[in-house]
Amino acid sequence: MKKNLKETKTVLVVEDDQPLLAVIKMKLEKEGMHVITSRSVDRVFSIEIEKNAANKITMSSVELSLKHLNDLDRIDAVWLDHNLLGSENGLDFVIKFKDNGGHWEKIPIFVVSNTADPELVQKYAAAQVPNYYVKAEHTLESIVNDIKNVLLGEKK
Amino acid sequence: MKPRADDTSQPYSDRELQGLKELKTARASILKNLQDTEEESQNNLQKTAIDEAVLESIGDGLVVMDKLGIITYVNPALERMVGWTLDEIVGNSIVDTLILEKEKGEKVSYNEEILSKVLAGGIVVADLTNPFYHVRKDKSTFPISTTVSPILLAGEIIGAVMTFRDITKEKEIDKAKTEFVSLASHQLRTPLSTINWYTEMLLAGDVGKLSDKQDTYLREIYRGSQRMVSLVNALLSVSRMDLGTFVLEPEPTDFVRLIQTIIREQQFHIERKKIIVTTSFQDSLPLIHADGKLLSMVVQNILSNAVKYTPDNGTIDLTLTLIPSANTLRLKIKDTGYGIPLAQQEQIFTKLFRADNVREKETEGTGLGLYIAKTIIDNSEGRLWFESEENKGTTFYLELPAFSDQVTTKHKV
Numbered sequence: 085m086k087k088n089l090k091e092t093k094t095v096l097v098v099e100d101d102q103p104l105l106a107v108i109k110m111k112l113e114k115e116g117m118h119v120i121t122s123r124s125v126d127r128v129f130s131i132e133i134e135k136n137a138a139n140k141i142t143m144s145s146v147e148l149s150l151k152h153l154n155d156l157d158r159i160d161a162v163w164l165d166h167n168l169l170g171s172e173n174g175l176d177f178v179i180k181f182k183d184n185g186g187h188w189e190k191i192p193i194f195v196v197s198n199t200a201d202p203e204l205v206q207k208y209a210a211a212q213v214p215n216y217y218v219k220a221e222h223t224l225e226s227i228v229n230d231i232k233n234v235l236l237g238e239k240k
Numbered sequence: 241m242k243p244r245a246d247d248t249s250q251p252y253s254d255r256e257l258q259g260l261k262e263l264k265t266a267r268a269s270i271l272k273n274l275q276d277t278e279e280e281s282q283n284n285l286q287k288t289a290i291d292e293a294v295l296e297s298i299g300d301g302l303v304v305m306d307k308l309g310i311i312t313y314v315n316p317a318l319e320r321m322v323g324w325t326l327d328e329i330v331g332n333s334i335v336d337t338l339i340l341e342k343e344k345g346e347k348v349s350y351n352e353e354i355l356s357k358v359l360a361g362g363i364v365v366a367d368l369t370n371p372f373y374h375v376r377k378d379k380s381t382f383p384i385s386t387t388v389s390p391i392l393l394a395g396e397i398i399g400a401v402m403t404f405r406d407i408t409k410e411k412e413i414d415k416a417k418t419e420f421v422s423l424a425s426h427q428l429r430t431p432l433s434t435i436n437w438y439t440e441m442l443l444a445g446d447v448g449k450l451s452d453k454q455d456t457y458l459r460e461i462y463r464g465s466q467r468m469v470s471l472v473n474a475l476l477s478v479s480r481m482d483l484g485t486f487v488l489e490p491e492p493t494d495f496v497r498l499i500q501t502i503i504r505e506q507q508f509h510i511e512r513k514k515i516i517v518t519t520s521f522q523d524s525l526p527l528i529h530a531d532g533k534l535l536s537m538v539v540q541n542i543l544s545n546a547v548k549y550t551p552d553n554g555t556i557d558l559t560l561t562l563i564p565s566a567n568t569l570r571l572k573i574k575d576t577g578y579g580i581p582l583a584q585q586e587q588i589f590t591k592l593f594r595a596d597n598v599r600e601k602e603t604e605g606t607g608l609g610l611y612i613a614k615t616i617i618d619n620s621e622g623r624l625w626f627e628s629e630e631n632k633g634t635t636f637y638l639e640l641p642a643f644s645d646q647v648t649t650k651h652k653v
Contacts, residue, residue: 101434104430104437107434107437107438107441108437110446111437111446114446198426198430200476202487202489203487218429219433220432220436220469220472221469223437223440224437224441
């Protein structure tokens with residue numbers, strides 16, 4: 085039973101495993117969502133403008149950074165893995181993300197992790213992230229549906 | 241009575257001669273006795289020397305105590321292990337001297353857990369899976385495996401012998417093994433999710449319609465992958481139990497509802513095998529004090545075993561009753577299945593064990609389910625046991641403490 089979202093919603097997917105990231109993106113897009121991805125915490129918050137070989141800023145890199153900024157501003161939900169590339173993990177992300185205050189604090193975050201460690205689940209719950217999924221135990225569809233339902237509910 | 245030298249004729253009367261003869265015999269027998277005693281004491285000395293050498297040279301620590309638990313002997317290995325010398329502790333009560341703790345730091349009560357059992361003729365054993373920890377003189381601790389056996393003299397228990405083996409190394413190896421299992425299992429989850437999620441998308445037709453054959457094949461792949469997920473989950477549960485990182489969060493739980501949910505989850509398999517499941521729940525049962533998630537795992541394990549190992553058209557009866565005297569709830573799950581062979585009943589809760597008769601019939605099964613179930617229940621102040629007869633069926637019993645005051649409402653079955 086497919087429910088349609090009235091307007092395109094943007095989901096940020098933070099996941100370090102390339103093949104998983106690809107399939108999550110595919111599924112979310114299939115459900116009509118706009119997806120932005122990152123494999124590390126740094127990349128999400130980085131607005132650094134890339135330079136070309138001649139160490140010059142190019143128009144396209146500026147556009148890319150602006151687009152990223154624009155995307156960041158439009159995030160409606162976050163799909164978050166715990167273990168990520170780089171030194172920071174999902175919990176670090178949550179802290180940085182919520183630190184922005186305002187509407188950022190209210191954006192729903194869905195942690196989809198490898199471990200079912202109750203201590204970790206507790207830590208996320210304490211950081212106001214109650215949606216915790218253990219990867220291998222859920223179908224992609226069930227998690228995507230949960231995200232959709234939350235986004236739909238928010239509309240009411 | 242010296243014979244006179246000048247008297248060559250018969251110097252003694254018959255009576256005197258007779259007396260002399262008796263004296264001679266007596267002397268000989270005394271001499272013989274003395275000799276025997278000396279030989280015996282020689283033998284004893286030798287025996288003692290051997291015993292001492294044995295006691296001194298064995299690597300395991302050894303404590304001998306009397307009926308009251310007063311230490312009468314410790315060997316050098318024990319002295320080295322615990323940091324006390326023989327002179328310091330002989331005559332002391334073992335209860336105050338050789339302090340033992342359990343895994344989580346609670347004190348082992350000698351009187352309740354060791355002495356009373358041994359003095360009743362039993363043997364107490366602690367080993368790698370369930371060791372004691374000894375608190376040294378300097379308060380540091382180390383894991384020991386131990387056996388405590390009674391000393392019998394003419395059928396009467398006069399004391400006990402306790403052996404100490406330092407199993408620090410074994411424990412470390414065991415921990416490393418468990419950590420490896422835990423790590424490996426976690427790492428397995430990522431590729432499993434990749435397989436599952438991509439297969440799921442293919443099956444959903446998200447990337448185009450599949451032919452019937454492709455669909456069938458993919459479903460088999462998916463099922464295999466799901467089995468792998470269950471195995472990884474079971475291995476992770478076991479490693480968490482072995483590492484002692486399994487956290488139980490008991491709360492008032494509605495046992496009836498929990499059982500009903502699990503039956504519903506198994507409905508597909510129950511119907512496929514045309515098994516008749518009946519339930520009988522006593523009215524107004526109190527809630528139980530248990531970790532709902534883990535208890536679900538236990539009941540799920542027992543029920544799915546019953547379904548798996550009961551031939552088509554069999555029956556499974558679930559009965560839940562309150563035992564008021566013990567303030568516990570007892571769940572009885574009775575099947576008409578293959579049963580557990582008598583010779584293997586003792587091993588049924590052992591990690592990775594599967595009984596021969598079911599191994600021949602079902603390839604699926606990890607041999608971890610009942611181990612997990614038993615560990616959870618043992619840690620929940622509950623009891624789990626069974627009765628079984630091959631080719632007749634198995635009945636599992638599960639008892640858990642009731643949570644007083646709160647009563648569940650009537651349940652519709």
